[in-house]
Amino acid sequence: KEKRKRTAFHFAAEKSDNSNLKWLVKELGSDCLTVPDKYGNMAVHLAAQHQPVDSLQFIFDQIAAEMFSLKNNRGETPTDVVESNRCRTDQSAKRAWISSTQPQLEASRPPAGSSAPTAASAGPEGPPLLERWDAVRLIGRGAFGEVHEVRTDTGVTCAAKTLRLPVQLGDELPSVSTEIHRAIESERNLCRLRHPNVVRFLHIAQPEPATVVVFMELLDGRSLERFIDNKPLDELTIRDFSEQICRALLYLHSRQPPVIHRDINCSNIIVCADNTRIKLIDFGLSIKLEQSVSHMSASTQAPKGTLNFMAPELLGAGESDSVQYSRESDIWAFGCSVFQMASGARPFANAKSMLGMAKLIDRKGAPALPDGRSAELQDFYSRCTAMDRRRRKAAQELLEQEFLRKNL
Structure with missing residues (x-):
């Protein structure tokens, strides 16, 4: 200075x-x-x-x-x-960029005079509820729990994901509760994230020792997996969605400390109702919480997540005391999402077990994209799915690749 x-x-x-x-x-x-x-x-x-x-x-x-x-x-x-x-340069272009970017951030805000705040109107300043919430409808159900549309006692309408964590026979509930609470506290920074391509987290609650509820903005859209519907997307759409995912990852990975998603896959990417904007959801919090319980229980910490999208280093981490998720494992999973957009199918669709998946990757590496895809897309995909994690490109470098920069 x-x-x-x-x-x-x-x-x-x-x-x-x-x-x-x-x-x-x-x-x-x-x-x-x-x-x-x-x-x-x-x-x-x-x-x-x-x-x-x-x-x-x-x-x-x-x-x-x-x-x-x-x-x-x-x-x-x-x-x-x-x-x-x-302003000495690019004033018109800057005005145009601001005009196109600011509305993305305001799109989910409630209209003026709205009597009931939406999820996006709640912020990190405080939780969207005082003591209770009521389920309005079931949105989805997964391995760890359910997602409901809820209305809280402060009038906020949002999505609530309830995670019920596995407790081992002989585990002491006070100890389980303490370990889960520590894991939750380490994830509080999720509620401070603000990006147009990242779901807005509102609050994380622990109503019972082994139960966690994550409150998020309520999105109007469908998963990228449902959007693909087993049919390949055109390259213009792949480029548009890939750029948005890369910008979200750059934002997350640039935070201090970095925010690692841990479970990027096409089911955890929402295509908003306009079919042009995407948002990352479901930040592998269930993985982090289950690991905290597994650690306490001295049970095996095998990698968790969506099998077809797991990076090679996670599949080979069984001998380690702790599975290391990283920016690079997120990039691999993103590359697998690119494969699904380009092919219409999940990568390694025939893999039925972690061992089978590990053997497939070890023998063949990442699956090849279908014939007919451009050289730029092939190159972009290969930079996401290098077997050696050190050779995978970071999000900023991916944004500078020809596939995202060219005028299709």
């Missing part, structure tokens, strides 16, 4: 290109993007003034909705800077 209290991020944001800013974020993380200088200006204000429009998208990928509410000492947001006569 110098006398104006500026960091390297401020100086990088004043340059006409964003290569230095991107490098700093990659090496040091995104937290410094919101550090103010003496005048309250943050890197995002300076980028809005000096850099091309893609810098705004890059910063948005790091901190999402927060960027629109950041104010300097004049009370100016980055949008205000773009509208001012101090």
Whole structure:
């Protein structure tokens, strides 16, 4: 820092290109993007003034909705800077980008004068309920529990996923409850996530020792798996959905600490009612919670999740005391989702067990995409599904691949 209290991020944001800013974020993380200088200006204000429009998208990928509410000492947001006569480049393009991006963040807000707040109107400031909630209808049922549309005692309508965790014979319930509570506390940062391609988490409750209820925004749409319906998607749609998933992953993986999804698959990606926007849901919280119980019970910690989408290192982790989910395992699972979009079928559809799955991957690697797919899509897919996790591309690098950048 110098006398104006500026960091390297401020100086990088004043340059006409964003290569230095991107490098700093990659090496040091995104937290410094919101550090103010003496005048309250943050890197995002300076980028809005000096850099091309893609810098705004890059910063948005790091901190999402927060960027629109950041104010300097004049009370100016980055949008205000773009509208001012101090904006030196790409002003029209920046205005267009802001006009198209802000509505995505506001789409799920209740209309003015609405008497009943929706899930998206509740926030991290407090839980969407005081003591109780009533089920309105069953949305779905899975291995760990059920998802209902509920209405809480504060009038919030949202989705509630009830997770009933397996308890081993001989487990002491107070100990189980304590371990689950610790796991829940470590996941509280989910309720602070704000991104147009990530479901909004509202609250996590523990009404019973081995029962957890996760409250989320109520989405109008269907899973990507149902959207695909066993039929391949065209490449324009694959590109659009893949870009949105990559932006969501970049946002999650750039958090401090990083947010790892743990269970990306086409059932955990929702295509909203307009058939153009997608959201990641169901962040493998049930996996984290069951692991906490398994650890306490000294039972085997085999990898959990959707078998067809598990990365090779998870399948080979049986000898380890702890299965290591990572950014790279998320990228592999995303690649498997690309395969399903391109082929209409889940990868490794014939695998019936973890052992069979491990053998298939060890022998053949990731399955090949169907004939007729473009070279750019083939290349993009291969960068997601490298056997060596160190060779898989991070979300930011995937966004720069030709498949997502070309004009189909």
